Amino acid sequence: MDSEKLIEMYRQMLLIRRFEEKAAEMYMMGKIGGFCHLYIGQEAVAVGAIAAIRKDDYVIASYREHGHALAVGTEPRRIMAELFGKATGISRGKGGSMHIFDAERNFLGGHAIVGGHIPLATGVGFAINYEGKDQVVLCFFGDGAVNTGVFHESLNLASLWKLPVIYICENNFYGMGTAVTRAMAGPEMYLKAKAYDIPGELVDGMNVLEVWEKVGKAVERARHEKIPTFLEVRTYRFRGHSMSDPALYRTKEEVNEQRKRDPIVTFKQKLIAEGILSEEKFEEMEKEIKAIVDEAVEFAEKSPEPPEEWLYEDVYA
Amino acid sequence: MATREITYQQAIQEALRSEMRADPTVILLGEDIAGGATTVDEDAWGGPLGTTRGFIKEFGKERVRDCPISEAGFVGAAVGAATTGLRPVVELMYNDFLGTCLDQILNQAAKLRYMFGGKAKVPMVLRTTIGAGLRKASQHSQTLYSIFAHIPGLKLIAPSTPYDMKGLLISAIRDDDPVVDFEHKLIYWKKGPVPEESYTIPLGKADIKRPGKDVTIVAISRMVDFSLEAANKLTSERIDAEVVDPRTLWPLDEATILESVKKTGKVVIVDESTPNCSMARNIAAIIADKAFDYLDAPVKCVNAPPTPVPFSPSLEDFYLPNPDKIFKTVMSQFKD
Ligand SMILES: Cc1ncc(C[n+]2csc(CCOP(=O)(O)OP(=O)(O)O)c2C)c(N)n1
Ligand SMILES: [Mg+2]
Numbered sequence: 001m002d003s004e005k006l007i008e009m010y011r012q013m014l015l016i017r018r019f020e021e022k023a024a025e026m027y028m029m030g031k032i033g034g035f036c037h038l039y040i041g042q043e044a045v046a047v048g049a050i051a052a053i054r055k056d057d058y059v060i061a062s063y064r065e066h067g068h069a070l071a072v073g074t075e076p077r078r079i080m081a082e083l084f085g086k087a088t089g090i091s092r093g094k095g096g097s098m099h100i101f102d103a104e105r106n107f108l109g110g111h112a113i114v115g116g117h118i119p120l121a122t123g124v125g126f127a128i129n130y131e132g133k134d135q136v137v138l139c140f141f142g143d144g145a146v147n148t149g150v151f152h153e154s155l156n157l158a159s160l161w162k163l164p165v166i167y168i169c170e171n172n173f174y175g176m177g178t179a180v181t182r183a184m185a186g187p188e189m190y191l192k193a194k195a196y197d198i199p200g201e202l203v204d205g206m207n208v209l210e211v212w213e214k215v216g217k218a219v220e221r222a223r224h225e226k227i228p229t230f231l232e233v234r235t236y237r238f239r240g241h242s243m244s245d246p247a248l249y250r251t252k253e254e255v256n257e258q259r260k261r262d263p264i265v266t267f268k269q270k271l272i273a274e275g276i277l278s279e280e281k282f283e284e285m286e287k288e289i290k291a292i293v294d295e296a297v298e299f300a301e302k303s304p305e306p307p308e309e310w311l312y313e314d315v316y317a
Numbered sequence: 318m319a320t321r322e323i324t325y326q327q328a329i330q331e332a333l334r335s336e337m338r339a340d341p342t343v344i345l346l347g348e349d350i351a352g353g354a355t356t357v358d359e360d361a362w363g364g365p366l367g368t369t370r371g372f373i374k375e376f377g378k379e380r381v382r383d384c385p386i387s388e389a390g391f392v393g394a395a396v397g398a399a400t401t402g403l404r405p406v407v408e409l410m411y412n413d414f415l416g417t418c419l420d421q422i423l424n425q426a427a428k429l430r431y432m433f434g435g436k437a438k439v440p441m442v443l444r445t446t447i448g449a450g451l452r453k454a455s456q457h458s459q460t461l462y463s464i465f466a467h468i469p470g471l472k473l474i475a476p477s478t479p480y481d482m483k484g485l486l487i488s489a490i491r492d493d494d495p496v497v498d499f500e501h502k503l504i505y506w507k508k509g510p511v512p513e514e515s516y517t518i519p520l521g522k523a524d525i526k527r528p529g530k531d532v533t534i535v536a537i538s539r540m541v542d543f544s545l546e547a548a549n550k551l552t553s554e555r556i557d558a559e560v561v562d563p564r565t566l567w568p569l570d571e572a573t574i575l576e577s578v579k580k581t582g583k584v585v586i587v588d589e590s591t592p593n594c595s596m597a598r599n600i601a602a603i604i605a606d607k608a609f610d611y612l613d614a615p616v617k618c619v620n621a622p623p624t625p626v627p628f629s630p631s632l633e634d635f636y637l638p639n640p641d642k643i644f645k646t647v648m649s650q651f652k653d
Contacts, residue, residue: 033451033452034451034452034453035452035453035457085628085629085630085631085632086629091628093627093628093629093632094454094455094627094629095454095455095628096452096454096629098454098456099454099456099628111456112454112456112457113414113416113456115386115417116416116417116456144385144386145386147385147386148386148387148417149387149389175348175385175386176348176349176365177349177361177362178348178349178385182383183383183384183385183386184385244365245362248352248361248362249352249361305629306631306632308632310627310632311622311627311632311635311636312624315625
């Protein structure tokens with residue numbers, strides 16, 4: 001991989017991290033309300049996977065989707081404005097943190113019914129085949145979603161109909177406060193692919209290059225051979241499930257242990273060790289990203305509230 | 318025993334505790350209800366609102382069971398366990414998740430008794446939360462009891478005070494039919510007087526939350542509070558409103574509602590669900606049918622608009638019924 005692409009991946013991960021740290025700050029100040037599920041710790045999954053697709057491919061995700069939207073290139077200011085519920089938000093303020101949608105970039109949204117969007121991804125794969133196209137779909141969801149019926153129905157359909165969909169489980173080891181081992185029989189979940197006769201693979205979600213490489217292979221299979229894949233990507237969320245979760249169901253030691261795998265820190269060390277980027281360049285990048293994030297907040301704060309009439313718009317075509 | 322002030326949530330906890338202590342067949346199923354008890358703390362969470370925190374310590378893992386995100390599976394399992402002798406209380410975190418397990422409610426729980434000639438019974442309770450106002454957007458803010466009201470075989474409660482909550486939930490658990498309990502998220506921390514001991518409030522019995530003689534306001538769940546506020550404001554217009562809380566949405570206490578309407582001759586029905594086929598319109602139709610001759614103004618409903626719930630705080634505030642909308646609607650009843 002050329003160093004420009006490596007640097008870009010790093011930049012995206014850092015943007016996601018800083019964007020969400022700022023979103024958390026705004027939440028604490030009461031400027032953002034409702035749910036806010038941070039992706040901090042999991043950045044390498046969205047960034048590595050989305051680096052492996054084309055601009056015209058599709059991405060669909062759960063409510064923990066700020067990172068995926070930023071990785072497909074949605075403007076940070078439009079996402080921040082959405083979090084604030086402003087008229088300039090990417091979903092016109094109607095969706096908020098959990099429902100970012102960017103039609104221009106084929107980002108098919110954040111969805112808040114666990115598992116609810118997995119059949120949608122399946123249908124997008126069907127439409128691609130029906131129209132004779134060669135795009136693929138990346139469908140992101142959590143470990144908790146693997147216990148929903150629709151996950152299993154979707155994998156069966158995708159295998160049966162040979163759909164170009166890559167189902168990516170971001171296994172962060174918890175669904176809210178419930179550990180995977182307490183919720184799932186057979187927690188080596190990548191093995192479930194076998195039941196549907198499709199490739200299944202385990203991926204280290206703290207290593208952006210491994211994610212990029214393994215998703216890349218799955219994308220090739222999907223694009224050229226119409227073979228769906230199920231990937232279990234092991235990662236970890238450093239923050240609570242949502243802003244209101246003090247995360248008492250796990251120990252500080254566990255979190256600290258996981259923080260040693262921080263995908264951004266480890267990737268930075270690698271880039272420095274390989275002489276791809278110098279400390280000064282990192283400093284510059286930090287500054288550049290800080291400016292982007294600050295501008296996003298300023299934009300969101302200055303944007304108007306949606307007017308009352310908007311309540312009645314968008315219900316039908 | 319004494320009566321003291323406790324919250325709506327504490328009333329839920331007391332009802333569950335007292336029934337679990339009294340009856341070993343009462344069990345709890347739901348996501349995170351034990352709080353993902355791990356090595357750290359046996360009950361770290363107790364559901365997103367913390368309602369069942371502490372339960373696993375008292376009742377153990379067999380009776381307080383954390384479930385995977387498999388609503389069709391565990392709601393259906395509750396139905397099955399109920400048919401053979403348990404009294405499961407199953408929690409559906411948000412009523413918006415109804416879609417994932419509707420078949421188990423619509424075609425299993427609600428049908429078994431009738432379809433099997435009265436020989437099967439389903440003594441279970443489905444606890445769930447309703448309501449907008451917390452900026453939780455379209456998939457976590459709905460008020461869906463009207464959908465359930467369309468299904469014969471289910472009983473529905475929608476308590477508006479801590480007192481009603483405790484008494485109705487105990488009745489629901491003891492009832493031999495499937496009962497759905499709609500808890501409003503925005504009144505979870507509201508306090509009110511509740512007796513320490515166990516007591517029941519019969520299903521199908523409305524409560525007059527404020528007596529009055531000029532107009533009837535029938536209000537459901539959180540809308541009771543809004544209607545009481547509106548009624549207060551109406552006194553400055555020399556209007557004495559009666560606020561009737563059905564408490565149980567099915568069976569519905571028609572008699573109490575009709576009696577009030579016959580006395581006042583005017584009625585406004587306040588219901589947070591969207592208007593089409595809503596509880597409000599259902600009650601309006603009953604009044605039009607059975608009290609038409611007593612009416613001296615058209616029956617009016619205050620519902621949420623026929624749209625999904627928006628995220629934006631400013632839009633969500635427009636969305637919700639509020640005391641002012643109720644006040645204005647009542648005032649329109651008094652124009653000649
Ligand atoms: C059908 C459904 N059930 C329950 C919930 C409540 N809920 C929201 S997120 C969540 C945990 C999901 O965990 P996971 O899939 O692992 O995703 P993560 O939050 O870890 O990214 C639950 C139970 C929901 N939104 N939808
Ligand atoms: Mg998870």
